[in-house]
Amino acid sequence: MRKTEPDRHIAASRRVTWAGLVTNLVLAAVKFTAGSLGHSQAVVADGAHSLADLVSDLAVLVGLRFWSAPADSGHPYGHRRIETLVTIAIGAMLIVMAAGLAIRAISAVVLVHGETPGWIALTAALLSIGVKEALYRWTVQVGRRAGSPALIANAWHHRSDSFSSVPVVLAVSTAMLHPRMVFVDHVGALVVAGMIVKVACRILLDAIGDLIDRSAGREDLKRIEKIARSIPGVRSIHALRSRRISGGLFVDLHIQVDGALSVREGHRISGVVERAILKHGPRVLDVVVHLEPSEAQRTADGTRDRGAAT
Ligand SMILES: [Zn+2]
Ligand SMILES: [Zn+2]
Structure with missing residues (x-):
């Protein structure tokens, strides 16, 4: 007995991932423009991150084509393991992203506290937080309904992007309120990195469990x-x-x-x-x-x- 995956789940998955991809493109364009006009290295770097985020959306879109294909004579059990591979790739991306965030936070603490991010950085960060959190909610909802680990992993990528903008907001607001407490954004960055690693580990362990034929509960x-x-x-x-x-x-x-x-x-x-x-x-x-x-x-x-x- 074989049951083909409902087409509407596939269509919804494709729609939400395209929305994520377009959003990342727009965010990248906005950040590059605002960053160059306002001479903010941090915002330009953030724009580069948004561009890199396209990779995980593309992985889902391309993967979806293959893993939703029906079983054929070469793959009589279907192609769903492809989704597991995409999930592992996204989980690994999250770990790399968290590591980068943590390293930047630590190295900047060891040196001297850098320049306080300005208004442009704050606006870009708030924009990222709002848009990416909304994207997370939409994607995770579709992912749960479709039972798609890759989509849920990509949703967590959106939320991680939202989280990683929180230190910027902390930096600007503490610089305005308590100039002596400017280090809190580094602490914030470390906490955020830890949270992302935790989610990434869960995503990776689940996917590896699939690969080694773990039983149902x-x-x-x-x-x-x-x-x-x-x-x-x-x-x-x-x-x-x-x-x-x-x-x-x-x-x-x-x-x-x-x-x-x-x-x-x-x-x-x-x-x-x-x-x-x-x-x-x-x-x-x-x-x-x-x-x-x-x-x-x-x-x-x-x-x-x-x-x-x-
Ligand atoms: Zn990202
Ligand atoms: Zn028997």
Whole structure:
């Protein structure tokens, strides 16, 4: 049984990512212009960052084309691992970004506190915070609905961009209110870097878990088991296995039915089990049911059962 991904999720993912890409382009243009006119190196550098952010939007847009493609003879399980790769790339970008932020904050503290950012920097920062936070909310909502880790990772990139503008606001406002406390923006930058690293690690660990075929959680397995057992004709189930693949699950299990049933009836029951798990299970993308007579558990396919997680 195979279920193709709903097209509307793909369309929504594409729309929100294009919006992010265009926003980053506009932000880059605004920051380059304002930075050069106002002679602010920091704002020009920030514009370069917005330009670099295009890379992660592009990775999602290009990746989406491939990972949403249906299974073919060369890739009979579909192409969803491509999404995992894109997710890992975005997670790595976030780590690099956080490291850059932390290094700048520390090296500037060790030297002398730099020039206080001016009004142009403040305006650019406030613009970034507002726009990127809005973009985060939209993207993460679409990502959760579509069950797309890459989209959620890209959403966190938007939010990280928003966070990393906070130190600039801190710098300007403290310079105006308490000129002696100008170091707070460095502390702020370090805190922000730490938060970004934390999110990036979670994104990376989840994606790596997908790559090494981590099982679904206990709750999800219980739910699948309950669905299978609830189907009339199913006497018991065992050897339930699952592996995660970019926000979804591949599941296989053995069901036992009355051995006196016809092959046709047994096949019908396993079809009902598959459809029920696909429909009511926790984001199950594919199910394979192995059918056996209830008296044969430890004989006919004992070897296979021992190797599986029952
Ligand atoms: Zn960024
Ligand atoms: Zn079995």
